[in-house]
Amino acid sequence: MLTLKAAGLLDVDTGEIIRPGIVKIEGERIVGLGGKPEGEVLDLGDLTLLPGLMDMELNLLMGGPGEHHLTSQTRDDPPTRMMRATQNARRTLRAGFTTVRNLGLFCKTGGYLLDVALKNAIDVGWIDGPRIVPAGHAITPTGGHLDPTMFGKFAPHVLQLSVEEGLANGVEEVRKAVRHQIKHGAEVIKMCGSGGAMSHTGPSGARHYSDEEVRAITDEAHRRGLRVAAHTHGSVAVRQMVECGVDCIEHAFMIDDDTINLLVKEGTWVVATQALIDDMPVLRSSEPEIQAKAALIFPKAKISIRNAIEAGVKIAVGSDAPAIPHGKNALELVALVDRGMTPLQAIQAATIVGADLIDVTDRGRLAEGLLADIIGVAGNPLEDINVLRRVPFVMKGGKQFIY
Known part of the structure; x- marks a missing residue:
């Protein structure tokens, strides 16, 4: 003992x-x-x-030593990403985060689920890192926010992803994409419900999928016992996600009071990713139109999360690392306190709320x-x-x- x-x-x-x-x-x-x-x-x-802290939105396969947020998409092969991920995992654990959700690859891997492989290596003790709940590849439509070609405005046919790698259009393809992730070890499904700040996809709140496609994704996941997380901004898109059965909204920037009330009524989780609003290093080197987009979105996101906290929305901690550096995950708790949580509420968001979100009772x-x-x-x-x-x-x- x-x-x-x-x-x-x-x-x-x-x-x-x-x-x-x-x-x-x-x-x-x-x-x-x-x-x-x-x-x-x-x-x-x-x-x-x-208790060990939990980060419910990050991507250990992105960011870290030597990565460039645009050129790495075309330069880095899967082994390079995995080697870098071992360093990110170690930093995350040493920062006190013992459980994480790795929410969605959006890179060329040949269909391999790198986050599942990383989880397995950690679980058997080959490398140090947190317990990982892997999503495999994020499900996104052609030209969606998590279509990696949209971050660099690549020419047609450059870095085209397969359905297995999450680029899926129509009910039949999204079902196949979800089934591929589940078959190869995903424990949560990540989808893209709207535009975002860092991609050239138009307005951040623009909906990406039809109701039928979203319901197909949630149906496939729920029948297999998995929850669905959706990157989503804006009231219209968030309401669509909730009404179509999505379990957790990532970001939920720019939502109004009616949408907040719906989140409370349905018991939908929100991972608010507020620290990146205070300082997102990659934004400083982004193109002017991306910086202008963020400047419009971020102040509204602060207001909406304050209102969501006050209304009692279930909020879990998620850093969206590498939007903030790996190992700096606790900045998200600091940001949530700044937005109106008590320190205890922020700690609960990183512990018992996170455990509830991933449906575990052992931590x-x-x-x-x-x-x-x-x-x-x-x-x-x-x-x-x-x-x-x-x-x-x-x-x-x-x-x-x-x-």
């Missing part, structure tokens, strides 16, 4: 910091809280213990029987959310990664 001894531990349900923080671990599970330390004791001094809290995914921070995160930006202690499944 291993006992972690710290100054305190946070009960994320009640918001109480229990002092001292005593967590007993056997193997990969927590077997007890409190009482006298037993077995080997790891004294963590004045740290406060929390998200410090409790007996749960996975020993534990982080330690200096100071009181309920008083200063910024302490989560530096995490000096990280444990995943009972294995210590940094201290």
